[in-house]
Amino acid sequence: MNADESALVYTWRSSVDFEWHGTPQEGYPIERVPPLGRVFAVVVKQEEPNESGIYGSIERWNWIKEDPKCPEAPIGWNQRYVRRLWGW
Amino acid sequence: MKTHEELAHLVRASFSGEGTAFRPCAFFDERLDCIRVIARDCSVLEERINDRVTVLMDNYFPGQGRRQYVGFTIKGAKHFCREQGWDSARSIKMTVLLDAILASFPELVVEWFVEKVAKPLIQEEKIEQLEIPEGALFAA
Numbered sequence: 001m002n003a004d005e006s007a008l009v010y011t012w013r014s015s016v017d018f019e020w021h022g023t024p025q026e027g028y029p030i031e032r033v034p035p036l037g038r039v040f041a042v043v044v045k046q047e048e049p050n051e052s053g054i055y056g057s058i059e060r061w062n063w064i065k066e067d068p069k070c071p072e073a074p075i076g077w078n079q080r081y082v083r084r085l086w087g088w
Numbered sequence: 089m090k091t092h093e094e095l096a097h098l099v100r101a102s103f104s105g106e107g108t109a110f111r112p113c114a115f116f117d118e119r120l121d122c123i124r125v126i127a128r129d130c131s132v133l134e135e136r137i138n139d140r141v142t143v144l145m146d147n148y149f150p151g152q153g154r155r156q157y158v159g160f161t162i163k164g165a166k167h168f169c170r171e172q173g174w175d176s177a178r179s180i181k182m183t184v185l186l187d188a189i190l191a192s193f194p195e196l197v198v199e200w201f202v203e204k205v206a207k208p209l210i211q212e213e214k215i216e217q218l219e220i221p222e223g224a225l226f227a228a
Contacts, residue, residue: 019131
């Protein structure tokens with residue numbers, strides 16, 4: 001139940017988005033302008049640092065509606081996440 | 089900022105050795121302790137149904153040939169499976185999984201999600217079962 005407590009979530013109002021079109025080997029990225037009022041959220045799982053100094057891995061990414069009262073944060077961020085680490 | 093061609097090269101390199109294209113699927117994500125059902129590989133907008141169930145929507149719906157709902161996730165997968173009495177290293181039919189979701193969260197919005205979103209999605213995309221990996225329910 002608490003796997004997400006070792007995850008960091010980075011959110012921001014990205015001005016650009018990409019979708020992959022075609023097969024993994026022969027496809028290509030299509031640039032898109034994301035709809036307004038959405039933030040991009042990247043979930044990073046924290047790990048013990050390895051020999052390369054890597055402290056975590058990106059697990060997934062999604063868009064979430066933006067909190068109208070908290071720029072660049074997802075709606076309901078205070079229910080989604082344990083605590084806010086930094087931001088405006 | 090990388091060019092599109094550089095991005096394409098990086099993505100293709102990351103997929104080297106993987107010969108198959110995306111297929112609709114359901115899987116047990118041990119690292120994030122959730123069950124994930126993904127019917128389409130696209131930019132996704134997620135919207136919470138409740139604190140455990142999240143529905144995934146196409147970020148660019150409506151559009152030609154695009155479906156609105158493209159997946160869902162169930163948070164707290166280990167706890168949820170244990171509650172159902174399901175063991176590791178077994179398959180669960182998706183219809184059984186959805187009935188268990190409805191029984192565990194008897195809310196109108198969850199009923200709407202199961203009947204109007206999840207069931208049509210798994211039927212149309214032929215997502216028939218979820219594999220619970222060996223040892224998944226006991227991992228830290």
